[in-house]
Amino acid sequence: MNNIQPCDRLWSIILAGGEGERVRPFVQRWLGRPKPKQYCAFVGTRSLFQHTLDRADRLTAADHKAIVIARAHAWEVWPQLGQRPSGMVILQPANRGTAAGIFLPLTYIKARDAEATVIIYPSDHFVYPEQRFVDSVRRAVLTAEWLPDRLVLLGVTPDRLELDYEWILPGEPLDRSSNYRIQAVRAFSKRPALAEADAALAAGALWNTSVFAANAQTLWGLGDRCFPDLMSLFERLHLAIGTPHEARVLDTIYHQMPSYSFSSGLLQRIPEQTAVIEMQEVLWSDWGKPERIANSLRRIGRQPAFPLSCLGRPFAPTGLMADDGCTIAGV
Template sequence: MPEHYGAAGSIRRHVLVVEDDPAMASLVKDTLEREGFRVSVERSGEGAIAAVEREWFDVAIVDKELPVLNGLDLVSFLTHRVPEMPVILITAFGGALVAEAALSRGATRYLDKPVRLAELVGTVRGVLGHDAGPAAPRRQSPTPASAPRPGAPGPPVRSPWAVILAGGRGTRLLPLTRRLFGEPRPKQYATLVGSRSMLQRTFDRVALAVPPERTVVVSVRDQAKYLASELPRPSTAHVLLQPADRGTAAGVLLPAHWIRRRDPDATVAVFPSDHFVLGERLFMNRVAEAAAFVEQHPERLLLLGAAPTDAETEYGWIETGETLGWTPSGAVRAVRRFVEKPTAEEAAACFARGDLWNTLVFVAKAQTLVDVGRQFLWRVHVALEKVAPLFDADDNLPVLRRAFGAMPSASFSTAILQDCAPALAVMRLAGVAWSDWGSPRRVILSLRQAGLAPDWFRRVGLDA
């Protein structure tokens, strides 16, 4: 590796600072250079990747909130590409979950802004072996939950709020819906079995346990023509129409902000609207059990995992860990990791190990959802803090359009769930048959497994 010398022949260690705020980058650079370090600054994750391919650095200081490629993803790249280089992650919007995520991705130290410059210098010297530097805070393993074992009655729990996600385009199912309906109808508004659309079936299912006045349907304005005929009239359900689709993160976090303003201690159950469920009352009983568990353990975000019937490659999988507690239907377990878009071999390993399909149905406190959004997607969080109150009046549409136009798009699964495992738990959907209708293959397969043959089977050449 190249060596650069300072006064009296001392070696000047090379520091890479990755910071998109010019004032902060200049301050850190000037401070470190006064302390004898050689400093290079990059304003983006992409620039940092190019820099480490060009030259050697002894340590990297990475801000979490970077445009496009975020700081956590950059930490993952750097620690794999240059494993011998210490990486220090700093952020103004952190917390215990971000600290744990930084460490799990390979960061050597984690610091919360505002960072005292003397502390930053000491940390750099510490990771380079000069002086003792402040260690990154490690989140302690949560104490195993003491939920009642099966059969033991729990305390009475008020009804949770329900959030129904109905804003996706359903791209993979569009060829089927276009053929059946003569237009590229989003799948949640398509009737594929019986006489009810997927959204209506979701609304009916949710209503078995959650009253309409505590139900929030989240969609986008360009789908309003479909949505108008979907919900019962009159309905006391709340509808939040986003001016633009900014991914599932905004779809989940917007109603969390909106609900928290009305009910600060609310428990929220989140439901995608493209699921096929047999045993709907049992399904909602499991959701009620999850809500009761979260009431007792409000720090948890509790996922409902489906028991797999095969080594499916179209679904995400959840590898479970130790038992954290119990609901009347079974154990609540820790989440070890997610396996997204598995190969056939990976899916077979998940199936053999007893992993669960990730339904993306989950229950959490509204405050917990807001907090994980603040820690992992602060730009989305800040925007939603400002605009959530504006959804109560139509004349705020121009302001909402500007806010959503500037908001980054993000997936709730990849931007939040994959990095907050210490707060996650999962319970098995016992006694319920579940399928995500994300593709024509899954629709046809699950209908055949259920012994159902809707009329459109013949129209597309699929005689039962």
């Protein structure tokens, strides 16, 4: 496996259609208006969305991106794309859950390259240092090409009992020769109870970053298996891509589109077709709460772009996070 190189058919899927509801009051206090968190620059000058685009461009050709945004957010997105090659920007008519958010761009990639390998990136997460994270993504791509029947997720070692995250319970090693720990997956646990999370932590469970690599055909086949009604709608869109009816078909299927969670509807049902790579020395956080944003920036020694008073209550850093005094390069 160590001699495999990433294929030329590699695509990045950037998920940027969320509303950031839990962070909305904090952003409102800070900016004086609502703004989805992925388009906010919480530190430096680049937004979470722009950081995600830059990371994706390190591994895939600039025109091999499929960016999913909410139609209502287009006015936020175009200025942030600027002059960069954006690949495909797909305006999602409505939010129909994370499964639709993934299979919509996959439909467009499938129309361009049915043999593609894809990387899925949420655009509202924080990672540091970026190069170690990108190296881990590259390893996930290599693993997905080596084990094309599996979705290969990136996991991170927990440093606290975080009950809002999804936890991955790893199984047996799949590649003992690698410097990365590539393991099968025994099960997923979404938002566990305190006792369940404590047991998972003791058993060596990982947090699911929701970043994964997969063979496009394998991912599509798993969608057919787990979401047949959803995938029949995307099959209709696939046939319409490039025709005068494409926009009308997209709107029509979203009027009928069921809402499914990719995690509970697919991942938790097929753990035997997944693998997990444990990222080493990478700080990762889902910035779904203001306290996580402040804690992450404190850990890397950076001053936030927002006043701490905007957090809405006195900020007390968690005792489970040690200040490592690092800095972010390039922000």
